[in-house]
Amino acid sequence: xxxxxxxxxxxxxxxxxxxxxxxxxxxxxxxxxxxxxxxxxxxxxxxxxxxxxxxxxxxxxxxxxxxxxxxxxxxxxxxxxxxxxxxxxxxxxxxxxxxxxxxxxxxxxxxxxxxxxxxxxxxxxxxxxxxxxxxxxxxxxxxxxxxxxxxxxxxxxxxxxxxxxxxxxxxxxxxxxxxxxxxxxxxxxxxxxxxxxxxxxxxxxxxxxxxxxxxxxxxxxxxxxxxxxxxxxxxxxxxxxxxxxxxxxxxxxxxxxxxxxxxxxxxxxxxxxxxxxxxxxxxxxxxxxxxxx
Numbered sequence: 001x002x003x004x005x006x007x008x009x010x011x012x013x014x015x016x017x018x019x020x021x022x023x024x025x026x027x028x029x030x031x032x033x034x035x036x037x038x039x040x041x042x043x044x045x046x047x048x049x050x051x052x053x054x055x056x057x058x059x060x061x062x063x064x065x066x067x068x069x070x071x072x073x074x075x076x077x078x079x080x081x082x083x084x085x086x087x088x089x090x091x092x093x094x095x096x097x098x099x100x101x102x103x104x105x106x107x108x109x110x111x112x113x114x115x116x117x118x119x120x121x122x123x124x125x126x127x128x129x130x131x132x133x134x135x136x137x138x139x140x141x142x143x144x145x146x147x148x149x150x151x152x153x154x155x156x157x158x159x160x161x162x163x164x165x166x167x168x169x170x171x172x173x174x175x176x177x178x179x180x181x182x183x184x185x186x187x188x189x190x191x192x193x194x195x196x197x198x199x200x201x202x203x204x205x206x207x208x209x210x211x212x213x214x215x216x217x218x219x220x221x222x223x224x225x226x227x228x229x230x231x232x233x234x235x236x237x238x239x240x241x242x243x244x245x246x247x248x249x250x251x252x253x254x255x256x257x258x259x260x261x262x263x264x265x266x267x268x269x270x271x272x273x274x275x276x277x278x279x280x281x282x283x284x285x286x287x288x289x290x291x292x293x
Contacts, residue, residue, distance in 0.1 A: 201227025
């Protein structure tokens with residue numbers, strides 16, 4: 001259940017989403033199967049609608065947690081509330097009402113398991129059919145009084161096909177070292193829009209943590225995004241440079257309640273655009289202290 005209250009200052013209407021998802025499952029020593037249906041009722045901008053999403057999942061452990069194929073299909077209604085939109089893009093037009101996105105059908109499959117007790121993998125692929133998917137766009141010069149073109153609206157498309165491939169690898173060579181690597185690739189087939197504005201074609205991430213002892217932990221991460229297109233003021237596509245964000249962190253745990261953290265962000269000082277006309281923050285550092293009661 002989700003309910004977002006009306007805000008007259010931002011011209012936001014009440015939005016309510018109610019979801020009921022009964023399911024049943026049968027489980028064996030090597031296999032798991034479940035099926036159900038997702039009933040979702042929404043009220044948005046004074047209009048109501050009911051969505052049905054059949055759900056099913058099946059997995060089978062072929063070789064003792066080393067090779068586990070899995071398959072599933074389903075769907076859901078994505079809640080595009082104002083807080084979520086602002087967290088994604090702080091430069092949207094104030095009070096922007098974004099319609100909820102219906103992931104009408106998602107079929108996915110893959111294989112997961114362990115290489116050995118210290119390494120695990122997960123490879124998957126999915127195909128989705130999506131309604132009311134949104135893309136962040138700068139306004140067209142002739143259609144907007146915003147001469148600077150420095151805020152964002154959204155453009156919608158429906159019956160969009162999305163192909164998504166993802167691979168993950170987790171390695172823990174010792175009790176004090178953890179390494180995580182992931183890579184994703186997405187391809188959109190659109191009906192009305194020219195391009196999937198501001199959505200990356202590929203994403204990569206590598207993160208590692210090293211516990212020197214019970215009190216000191218060192219963390220490092222590199223995030224990569226590429227294949228993003230933005231819409232210029234004249235409507236033409238502009239390819240944005242790839243983002244490479246490298247970060248380093250140090251945590252000191254004085255005891256179970258008190259700890260201090262030092263984060264060094266964007267170590268290479270890259271200033272490529274996260275969104276068109278808005279570059280990344282350069283190298284920055286943050287120090288914080290936390291205490292749990």
